[in-house]
Amino acid sequence: MTDALLAVRSLSVVSSRREGGPILRAVSLTVAPGEVHGVVGESGAGKSTVGRAVLGMLPRTMQVTAGAISLSGTELLTLDAARRRRLLGAHVALIPQDPLSALNPSRRIEAQLTDGMRMWQGASAREARRRALAMLEEVQMHDPERVMRCYPHELSGGMRQRVLIAAAFMLRPKLVIADEPTTALDVTVQRQVLRLIRDLQTRHRTGAILITHDLGVVAQICDDVSLLYAGRVLEQRRTAELLGEPQHPYARALLRATPRYDRPDQGLQPIPDAVMAACRSEIAHVDQQLDQQFDRASHG
Amino acid sequence: MPAMLRDWRLAAGGGVLLGLIVLAVFAPWIAPHDPLDQDLMAATLPPAGFAGADPAHWLGTDDLGRDVLSRLIYGARVALMVAVPAAAAAALVGTLLGLVAGYFGGWVDVIVSRLVEIWMAFPAVLLAILIVAILGSGVVSVIIAIAIIDWTRFARVIRADTMAQSEADYVTAARTLGFGRWTILLSEILPNVLPGLLALIALEMGIAIVVEAILSFVGLSVSSDAATWGGMIASGRQIIYQAWWVFAAPLAAVFISVLALNQLGDGLRRALDPIMRQ
Amino acid sequence: MAEPARPLLEVRDLVVGYRGGRTLFGGRRPAAPVLHGVSLSIGRGEMVGIVGESGSGKTTLGRALLGLVRPASGSIRFDGAEISGLAEAAIRPLRRRMQLIFQDPMSSLNPRRTIGRTLAAPLRLHEPQQARAEAVRRINAILERVDLPPAVLRRYPHELSGGQRQRVGIARAILLRPDFVVADEIVSGLDVSTQAQVLRLIGEISRDMGLAMAFISHDLSVIRAVCHRVIVLRRGEVVEQGACEAVLVRPQAAYTRELIDAIPLPVPDPHWLVPEASAEGRARRMA
Numbered sequence: 001m002t003d004a005l006l007a008v009r010s011l012s013v014v015s016s017r018r019e020g021g022p023i024l025r026a027v028s029l030t031v032a033p034g035e036v037h038g039v040v041g042e043s044g045a046g047k048s049t050v051g052r053a054v055l056g057m058l059p060r061t062m063q064v065t066a067g068a069i070s071l072s073g074t075e076l077l078t079l080d081a082a083r084r085r086r087l088l089g090a091h092v093a094l095i096p097q098d099p100l101s102a103l104n105p106s107r108r109i110e111a112q113l114t115d116g117m118r119m120w121q122g123a124s125a126r127e128a129r130r131r132a133l134a135m136l137e138e139v140q141m142h143d144p145e146r147v148m149r150c151y152p153h154e155l156s157g158g159m160r161q162r163v164l165i166a167a168a169f170m171l172r173p174k175l176v177i178a179d180e181p182t183t184a185l186d187v188t189v190q191r192q193v194l195r196l197i198r199d200l201q202t203r204h205r206t207g208a209i210l211i212t213h214d215l216g217v218v219a220q221i222c223d224d225v226s227l228l229y230a231g232r233v234l235e236q237r238r239t240a241e242l243l244g245e246p247q248h249p250y251a252r253a254l255l256r257a258t259p260r261y262d263r264p265d266q267g268l269q270p271i272p273d274a275v276m277a278a279c280r281s282e283i284a285h286v287d288q289q290l291d292q293q294f295d296r297a298s299h300g
Numbered sequence: 301m302p303a304m305l306r307d308w309r310l311a312a313g314g315g316v317l318l319g320l321i322v323l324a325v326f327a328p329w330i331a332p333h334d335p336l337d338q339d340l341m342a343a344t345l346p347p348a349g350f351a352g353a354d355p356a357h358w359l360g361t362d363d364l365g366r367d368v369l370s371r372l373i374y375g376a377r378v379a380l381m382v383a384v385p386a387a388a389a390a391a392l393v394g395t396l397l398g399l400v401a402g403y404f405g406g407w408v409d410v411i412v413s414r415l416v417e418i419w420m421a422f423p424a425v426l427l428a429i430l431i432v433a434i435l436g437s438g439v440v441s442v443i444i445a446i447a448i449i450d451w452t453r454f455a456r457v458i459r460a461d462t463m464a465q466s467e468a469d470y471v472t473a474a475r476t477l478g479f480g481r482w483t484i485l486l487s488e489i490l491p492n493v494l495p496g497l498l499a500l501i502a503l504e505m506g507i508a509i510v511v512e513a514i515l516s517f518v519g520l521s522v523s524s525d526a527a528t529w530g531g532m533i534a535s536g537r538q539i540i541y542q543a544w545w546v547f548a549a550p551l552a553a554v555f556i557s558v559l560a561l562n563q564l565g566d567g568l569r570r571a572l573d574p575i576m577r578q
Numbered sequence: 579m580a581e582p583a584r585p586l587l588e589v590r591d592l593v594v595g596y597r598g599g600r601t602l603f604g605g606r607r608p609a610a611p612v613l614h615g616v617s618l619s620i621g622r623g624e625m626v627g628i629v630g631e632s633g634s635g636k637t638t639l640g641r642a643l644l645g646l647v648r649p650a651s652g653s654i655r656f657d658g659a660e661i662s663g664l665a666e667a668a669i670r671p672l673r674r675r676m677q678l679i680f681q682d683p684m685s686s687l688n689p690r691r692t693i694g695r696t697l698a699a700p701l702r703l704h705e706p707q708q709a710r711a712e713a714v715r716r717i718n719a720i721l722e723r724v725d726l727p728p729a730v731l732r733r734y735p736h737e738l739s740g741g742q743r744q745r746v747g748i749a750r751a752i753l754l755r756p757d758f759v760v761a762d763e764i765v766s767g768l769d770v771s772t773q774a775q776v777l778r779l780i781g782e783i784s785r786d787m788g789l790a791m792a793f794i795s796h797d798l799s800v801i802r803a804v805c806h807r808v809i810v811l812r813r814g815e816v817v818e819q820g821a822c823e824a825v826l827v828r829p830q831a832a833y834t835r836e837l838i839d840a841i842p843l844p845v846p847d848p849h850w851l852v853p854e855a856s857a858e859g860r861a862r863r864m865a
Contacts, residue, residue: 042769157632186631187796191840195851213769216842220850240846257774258844259803261826268778268803271771469686473750476644477700478673481666491690 004030005207006054006175011067013049013058013231023049023062024231025283026290029224031175034205036198038222038239040212042254046231047211051177054209055094056084066294072174090120093168095178095197099160103152109163110148116171135166139196158189162196169200176201176208182217194221215258219243227251232283249275310571313502313564320557324377331370332356335527339365344543362532362546363539371527372549378521378528379557382442382512387504389447394454395497401455402462403485412459416452424449428511432520442521446508457500461493495572502565506558513554529554584658585619586758586790587643592616592652592662594635594642612638614814615652622757623788625781627801627822629837630811636794639811640760643792644676645669657757674704677751681763683743687735693746694731697753704754720749724779741772745779752783758790765800777804798841802826810834 006029013024024046031037039047052058054069056076069076071091076084093116096102103112113135114128123131129148136144139162152160161181168176178197182190198221201208210222218225218239226236227248235248246252253271260266323330339361346353347360347368354361359368401412428445435441465471466489474484509529515521516530529550536547594613612635620626630636641647643654645661654662656676661669680686687696697720701713718728724745735743744764751759761780765773781804784791795801801808802822809819810831818831829835842850 042771188631188836188840191842191850194842195853198851214842215770215844219844219846220842243844243846254770255844257770259774259777259797259799260843261799261802261838261841262843264802264822268774270774270778469680469682470688472641472646473678473680473686474688475646476673476676476678477750477754478670478703479699480670488688492688 003032005033005072006031006209007068007070008050008054009068009070011050011053011069012065013046013053013062014065016061016063022065022231024053025287026067027226027228027231027233028067029226029233029236031207031209031224033174033207034202035223036201036208036210036221038210038212038218038225039228040215040218040225041228042213044230045228047213047228048179049231050228051094051179051209051211054175055092055177056088086120089116090171091174093171093173093176095161095164095168095176095181097180097183099157099164099184100152102164103160105152107151108148109150109152109155113148113163113167113170116167120171131170132166135170136163138169138200139163139166140192141166157185158193161185161189161193165193165196165200169204169206172204173206176206177211178208179211180213181210183212183214190217197221215243215255227254229279230283232286234279234282250279307567307571309563309567311567313560313562313567316556316560317502317564320376320380323373324380327373327377331367331373332358333367333370335366335371335374337366341365344539344546346543347545347549359549360543360545362535362543366527368532368546368549371532372529372553374527375529375532375550375553376557378439378516378526379509379512379554381439382446382521383505383508386443386446386450386508386511387501389443390450390504391454391497391501393447394451395458395493397451398455398458399462399485399490399493402459403466403481403489405463409459412455416455420452422449425511425514428515429518429520432515437520437522439522442512442515445515446511449511450504450507453504454497454500457496458493461496462489465489465492495569498572499565499569502561502568506561506565509554509557509561513550586622586624586657587618587620587792588653588655589616589618589643590653592639592642592654593650594638594647595650596638611650612814613642613649616811616814616816618809618816618819620758620790620792622790623784624807625784625791625793625805627798627805627808628792628794628811629796629798629801629808631796631837633813634811635814636796636811637762640678640762640792640794643758643760644678645672646678674700674754675756676758677754677756677760679744679747679751679759679761679764681766683740683747684735686747687743689735691734692731693733693735693738696746697731697750700750700754716753720753723752723783724749725775740768741776744768744772744776748776748779748783752787752789755787756789758792760792760794762794763796766795766797773800780804798826798838810837 008027008029011024011027012022014022027050029037029039039050041047049058049062053064058064064077071087074087076087079087110129110132113132114125117123117128117131118125132148133144136147141147141159141162147155147159147163155163181197182193185193194217197208200206210217212218222239224237225239225242226233227242227250228234229250235242235246235251242251243255246255253275256266256269257271259268342354342357342361343363343365345357345361348355348358357367357369359372361367397412401409427449431445431448432441435444471484471488474488512521512528513530513533516528517534519531519534521528521530532550533547536543536550540547592613593611593615595611616639628636628639638647642649645654645664649662652662653660656672659672661672694717697717698713701708701716717731721728721730726742726745726749730738730742730746738746747764765776768776777800780791783789793801793805805822807820808822808825810817810825810833812833818825818829818834825834826838829838
């Protein structure tokens, strides 16, 4: 797909610390411009690692061992560090999980919002400030002037998250990566924040990767979804299809385990051991095939 | 256990401390000479390796012909005899007050905190000198002086640690299970405060050694011709151009001991805390 | 299903405020009220959900129900006895009948104690004359009940998984066979599959032991799955309460409706994203 905004092809990441196998194995996904791709899975599935790999922010203990990531056709993994940093800084933004620790507590909001633009686009303080105010209005912040002068601790959790969303969209990025952006928020605030992200993303034709463990969130704002387990993609389809008619037994089991307030008789079914065993053997099988391919390729 | 030894801080610091203890306990058997033995015929002999050295005196002799090495070893004895009880006493008083202030809060905390603040306003070394001048010189006075001055260090740290632990859910859990307040303080909170405490005790021992050295430097420690590191530094200072080793040896001893104890404290803190970090 | 003679827990007009900070000279600033006159009741064996967002006071309410927080005014009666003004020592004998399960089992288990010691301590405290063999038997029985292997007894909290730790927390709470348990967001940090296991366990235990439970959560879907009744809390006040079906299918209060609508179900719903059309969207979903 040559018009894909982001194409991750067969990405594999290992950790030098963990003995229990790769963090990611042969993960592939594409994000079209203006669409949201959800990466969903339980904890430890490797969802955050996908985001970090795209951002080039893997911790030192992790390395990419195979695969490729391309942004608008440019291969990221083969670029030298400086050029990659420039490319990512200008075109990819992150909306992190914890708004409090993502903001510098001793700098005012204005400074933190205008940083990126001044650095990557060489904007003057005045231009950056104007854009920052405009962004704060786009994220429906009350009294943007006052907020600009505030310190992070003077704002509520929801407001801080909105500031981070504003910061992310300031540079009109091509791609936004939202890593569990609403996990720490109340459900009513979550709705507002997710609406905002969807709205901004649609309006500016920004592609997005949304990392979450919540199938409900995926259902409401993701166009495509990849279900991760133990670092592998088990199922990957349009959201409506995967949630409506899940094919993989793990996907079905996850849906059955999710409680729903409108269907009290459904949900709360723990994932049967049989399903987990089937997943593990499937993974082992796929791993074997990949290893064989690799051997053939290197000896062929 | 093996993992703990891998931390060089712990190994090095613990090793030096162990070495000091051995020297101190077995001084009469290890020291080659009597530390008080004067031999004016063999005065200011340089340490081994220098011209004019005497193989009987590895670190040379001072201006009264006393063997520097033996005096150093006996000095370790004094240092430890002061450092261990002084650190323990300061720890005991400070920890008790810190625990109580941190856990019970209220007016208890107000009183203890004000006490600590006022106490810490006094210049420590001058206070030490004053106390020893009043109580008379001797090991016991030095121990009391150090404990009296430095308990506040423990009180502050333990209080802060206790307050942090008191907020933890496991303390609330103990409360809901019906445990009494003192039981909770001693059997739930104290064990969790212990790592910091042990590290601080190691640190305090280093401080005590320095204070003892200062006191014996000014002649207020044990009797003046007994071998103490501070005393050796004092007398060595006067003949530093003729016999620099008399000054350098005890200085190095103090330095190494304090460094080792600091590392031990640091290593203990790291080693004992990760249990909770995971 | 006989009508219970009187509710196990009766709360009337409870007002709780956290103490304000100290001024320079040791006085106190006035308290900020956290609960403004909450009234509720919980019958024997009943599972009541307490739902609220942050700042609703649900955690404070949970602690107040156990006498862990001193109320400014109002009454809390546990099995007929007034506990709201009691001193720590007076309430201690009642403690074995009411327990608490915490959200974060990592911080609610003493990190320097093995699981075995953590579980044995309350037994020793409340039943000192019990023979050791009997205590061991009871602990093993409890472990089996929460589906944990006996090997767990020798482990420290940091050596267990999140789900296992949570089960230890549950085991500790039910070990003394209490009448009432407060579960404070006990599945909040867990994966969906672990959550399902823990919730099933809680439901079974509650039914088997006739345990009354106050289940605090921000997640209405979870509450619907395990509770008979639900109490909706907002900024320290009860906004609505009633049977789960009634409140969730026909909410009376606007806030309740807002709360329900905000929940993203795992079924794409275009109305969820659009602010105005919420009520219709919900009606559509429930139909």
